[in-house]
Amino acid sequence: MLEVRNLHAKVGNTEILRGIDLTVNAGEVHAVMGPNGSGKSTLAHVLAGRESYEVTAGEVIYEGKDLLKMPPEERAREGVFLAFQYPVEIPGVSTTYFLKAGVNAIRKHRGLEEFDAIDFLALIKEKMKLVEMDQSLVNRPLNEGFSGGEKKRNEILQMAVLDPKLAILDETDSGLDIDALRIVANGVDALRSKDRAILLITHYQRLLNYIVPDYVHVMFDGRIVKSGGKALALELEDKGYDWIKAEVELAQPTIA
Amino acid sequence: MRSSNQLHAAVVELIAHDDARIKYSTVQNWYPGDKEGTGGIYNFVTKRGKCLGKNSRISWTQVETGSAITWKYPSCILQGENSVGEFYSVAVTNNYQQADTGTKMIHMGKNTKSTIISKGISAGHGQNTYRGLVKILKGATGARNYSQCDSLLLGEKCGAHTFPYLEVNNSSSQVEHEASTPKIGEDQLFYCKQRGISAEDAVNMIVNGFCKTVLRELPMEFAVEAQKLLGVSLEGSVG
Ligand SMILES: Nc1ncnc2c1ncn2[C@@H]1O[C@H](COP(=O)(O)OP(=O)(O)OP(=O)(O)O)[C@@H](O)[C@H]1O
Numbered sequence: 228m229l230e231v232r233n234l235h236a237k238v239g240n241t242e243i244l245r246g247i248d249l250t251v252n253a254g255e256v257h258a259v260m261g262p263n264g265s266g267k268s269t270l271a272h273v274l275a276g277r278e279s280y281e282v283t284a285g286e287v288i289y290e291g292k293d294l295l296k297m298p299p300e301e302r303a304r305e306g307v308f309l310a311f312q313y314p315v316e317i318p319g320v321s322t323t324y325f326l327k328a329g330v331n332a333i334r335k336h337r338g339l340e341e342f343d344a345i346d347f348l349a350l351i352k353e354k355m356k357l358v359e360m361d362q363s364l365v366n367r368p369l370n371e372g373f374s375g376g377e378k379k380r381n382e383i384l385q386m387a388v389l390d391p392k393l394a395i396l397d398e399t400d401s402g403l404d405i406d407a408l409r410i411v412a413n414g415v416d417a418l419r420s421k422d423r424a425i426l427l428i429t430h431y432q433r434l435l436n437y438i439v440p441d442y443v444h445v446m447f448d449g450r451i452v453k454s455g456g457k458a459l460a461l462e463l464e465d466k467g468y469d470w471i472k473a474e475v476e477l478a479q480p481t482i483a
Numbered sequence: 484m485r486s487s488n489q490l491h492a493a494v495v496e497l498i499a500h501d502d503a504r505i506k507y508s509t510v511q512n513w514y515p516g517d518k519e520g521t522g523g524i525y526n527f528v529t530k531r532g533k534c535l536g537k538n539s540r541i542s543w544t545q546v547e548t549g550s551a552i553t554w555k556y557p558s559c560i561l562q563g564e565n566s567v568g569e570f571y572s573v574a575v576t577n578n579y580q581q582a583d584t585g586t587k588m589i590h591m592g593k594n595t596k597s598t599i600i601s602k603g604i605s606a607g608h609g610q611n612t613y614r615g616l617v618k619i620l621k622g623a624t625g626a627r628n629y630s631q632c633d634s635l636l637l638g639e640k641c642g643a644h645t646f647p648y649l650e651v652n653n654s655s656s657q658v659e660h661e662a663s664t665p666k667i668g669e670d671q672l673f674y675c676k677q678r679g680i681s682a683e684d685a686v687n688m689i690v691n692g693f694c695k696t697v698l699r700e701l702p703m704e705f706a707v708e709a710q711k712l713l714g715v716s717l718e719g720s721v722g
């Protein structure tokens with residue numbers, strides 16, 4: 228589904244992604260971990276098409292198409308979804324209104340009939356159960372005055388409604404209390420399917436108890452420096468990142 | 484299109500007696516001139532209202548999307564005790580349009596109240612000015628005013644200007660003023676696009692959200708019309 232090859236990207240004059248290789252197949256869940264500032268969010272935004280990042284080398288093939296050629300809204304309509312680490316506020320626009328515009332733009336692109344108000348309300352109501360969300364929240368201006376946890380829940384609600392093929396979740400677990408973590412993580416796990424791939428950016432292994440990944444990758448300094456199975460996350464939890472840094476530094480001369 | 488300018492000069496006067504309520508709504512979309520700012524209407528309007536009676540109320544609601552130049556300051560003299568004056572305004576300027584608009588709320592009577600909500604949106608080379616006066620006279624014991632003047636900027640070449648004048652002569656009164664000048668952020672646009680929404684629809688959505696507190700004061704059929712007009716006036720303002 229997704230094939231990232233030697234992806235380099237910079238913002239301003241700083242190179243942040245320095246050669247990412249990653250293959251993700253439909254049905255798989257990949258966890259991406261790594262220290263603060265290693266480039267995880269940058270990777271997520273570059274895949275989603277944020278214009279402020281400049282891709283300087285490499286390629287990304289998504290469903291057989293050149294992803295980097297598509298504008299961000301087209302990527303979304305083709306099934307790429309990003310749950311933001313820092314969801315954005317839009318004053319005066321409710322989640323319901325916003326999401327209806329999104330889902331209908333996507334449906335139109337796919338040649339499906341657009342939802343009318345009644346169908347859409349039925350859909351969103353059903354999906355709200357998945358993350359145990361309250362009606363009042365979706366009627367409020369999008370993310371405005373939402374607590375950290377409410378914002379994250381709202382992101383997953385949007386994922387459930389938009390039904391993406393590739394979902395990139397950027398630290399959806401941070402800012403959630405213990406109960407909310409369980410609810411949201413179970414919600415995401417319920418959205419696993421053989422047609423959907425999930426890229427899960429997280430700092431915490433506890434999320435991976437709920438959403439057991441097929442692969443775990445460690446990012447460091449703009450590269451994926453180690454990949455493994457679920458056990459790798461446990462090892463990181465136990466030992467931190469220092470040993471990986473040491474490994475990378477040892478390997479450095481040969482990489483060059 | 485016509486390259487000369489035409490003048491529209493209207494005068495409206497309202498008087499509200501005891502317990503009367505007047506709601507005066509305007510949606511204005513005169514010809515704004517072409518993209519280079521040639522032609523268009525000069526819309527110079529006088530609107531004033533007097534809350535003469537006790538418990539009277541006058542509400543001015545306006546959506547200004549057209550005209551090359553708009554000068555307009557619907558005002559209220561709040562003479563009757565407990566009378567209320569309201570001004571709700573959305574003004575959009577694109578290309579080379581200029582809107583200079585606002586209100587005067589003159590509090591004379593006891594316990595008079597006024598609310599001012601002004602939303603200016605500028606795009607292209609458009610200039611938007613809020614110019615308003617809140618005057619509390621000596622006898623206006625317990626008078627209260629709340630003003631909120633927000634300006635939204637779309638692009639680098641447009642401008643927003645806010646000139647609120649406050650004159651308070653009674654120490655028991657309460658006057659509150661809030662102002663903000665957000666820019667449609669790259670992050671807001673990207674968030675919308677990431678959900679499949681086109682840039683143009685995203686701008687419309689953000690602008691309508693920004694104006695919501697004013698638009699909901701309009702009668703239903705006006706509100707629908709106004710929403711469409713906002714979209715039309717801002718067409719092509721974001722790439
Ligand atoms: N717009 C920007 N301007 C300048 N530097 C940036 C910008 N965006 C990201 N960076 C830098 O790029 C590096 C990677 O940032 P990124 O947000 O991708 O890290 P991250 O792995 O997601 O970190 P965290 O775990 O803290 O979320 C950081 O050093 C960051 O400061």
Ligand SMILES: [Mg+2]
Pocket residue numbers: 267268269312397398
């Ligand atoms: Mg991050």
